[in-house]
Amino acid sequence: MQPSSPKNIALLLATIISASTVFIIWLLKYVASSSIELELISIILVTFIFSYLVVYKLLKKYIYDRVKVIYKTIKKNKGATSNMNTDLALVSKDVEDIASQRQKEIDELKMMENFRREFLGNVSHELKTPIFNIQGYIHTLIDGALYDKNVNMAYLERTSKSVDRMINIVEDLVTISKIESDRLDLEMENFDIVDLAKDIFDQTEMKAKKANLSISLDKEYDPISVLADRDKIIQVFTNLVVNSIKYGKEGGETNVRFYEMGENILIEVADNGIGISQQNLPRLFERFYRVDKSRSRDQGGTGLGLAIVKHILESHNQVINVRSTEDVGTTFSFTLQKS
Numbered sequence: 001m002q003p004s005s006p007k008n009i010a011l012l013l014a015t016i017i018s019a020s021t022v023f024i025i026w027l028l029k030y031v032a033s034s035s036i037e038l039e040l041i042s043i044i045l046v047t048f049i050f051s052y053l054v055v056y057k058l059l060k061k062y063i064y065d066r067v068k069v070i071y072k073t074i075k076k077n078k079g080a081t082s083n084m085n086t087d088l089a090l091v092s093k094d095v096e097d098i099a100s101q102r103q104k105e106i107d108e109l110k111m112m113e114n115f116r117r118e119f120l121g122n123v124s125h126e127l128k129t130p131i132f133n134i135q136g137y138i139h140t141l142i143d144g145a146l147y148d149k150n151v152n153m154a155y156l157e158r159t160s161k162s163v164d165r166m167i168n169i170v171e172d173l174v175t176i177s178k179i180e181s182d183r184l185d186l187e188m189e190n191f192d193i194v195d196l197a198k199d200i201f202d203q204t205e206m207k208a209k210k211a212n213l214s215i216s217l218d219k220e221y222d223p224i225s226v227l228a229d230r231d232k233i234i235q236v237f238t239n240l241v242v243n244s245i246k247y248g249k250e251g252g253e254t255n256v257r258f259y260e261m262g263e264n265i266l267i268e269v270a271d272n273g274i275g276i277s278q279q280n281l282p283r284l285f286e287r288f289y290r291v292d293k294s295r296s297r298d299q300g301g302t303g304l305g306l307a308i309v310k311h312i313l314e315s316h317n318q319v320i321n322v323r324s325t326e327d328v329g330t331t332f333s334f335t336l337q338k339s
Contacts, residue, residue: 016054126169126288126303130162137162172304176287176311186229186315190339193265194221196230197256200237207245208254215241215254224258224265227339232312237269239305240332244271247330264318265338270331276324284322285310 137155145151194217201215208215226233244254252272259266276284283289288303313320313334324330 020050123173123288127166130165130169133162134159169304172308175308176304186232188227189230190225190227191230192223193226193233193267193336194224194258196234197237197267200234200241203238204241204245207242211245211248212250213245213248213252213254215245216256218255218257221258225339226265226336228316228336229312232316233336236309236312236334239309240269243305244269244273244330247271248273261335263338264335266333266335268331268333270329272329275326275328276322276330277326281322281324285320 137159141152141155145155197217204215241254241256248254248271254269254271257268257270259268285306287307289307310320316336318335318337320332320334322330322332
């Protein structure tokens, strides 16, 4: 009988014990001397050891063979059974751990697949609008509008704007691709972050005046030296300040504040604009995600700015956070290393 199941093992074990018991009883009847106690103890000891070794060997082989199959199934790599457990409690834990790990990998793959599908849909949608605009203007010009002085230059300027929009999208995609593939070269240097903020104010002053907004420091600061890639931090600052202008209220203001945080400096860009709903905050740094799609597109946004900001700061081993209340305003805060 092959020990192929617990039932068979139980039958085999019962047979061995029964045979041992009969053998002992027979010996007791056969042996009738003064040394029977010593012989009885010897017989019981020998029987126990023999039974133990036989049962242990059979059970171990049964468990080992079954566990080996389990480990080969759940661990695909060669040599997975070399250091496996035969303790069923430990095997159960190993199986649960591996199952949990596999489920986590499956969930991550599903999330990545959904993200890939959504990303491709967003890219297609973002590029479709300027491409169709360009196509419409060019066909109109070919059909005769090229010689109409009243519309030809207007159509060419609109075509140029659509081309610029496509270039901005592609350049932002290239930037994100470089960051995510660790091909973004950082040129670290020491510079005054307060002075850089004032430069950004000068560059965005016209946009702010056009929107009837004010941008400034909340107070005067002494120079604060940080260690970072200056050009990349300009990109971060510009994006945050321009966003505060885009989503600001007429007559509103944007303030930049600095706080000491040990080895780092905390920078806040705060506005009293339209704010962001709580349901939109978790997705704010996703590529192509917009809180107000029409408003962002009207002002030339690609939907990639905040994703790039997040990646740039992460490449500096720093973080960015946002807090916002609708109709009250939004505050972006990020850290940089002091030099």
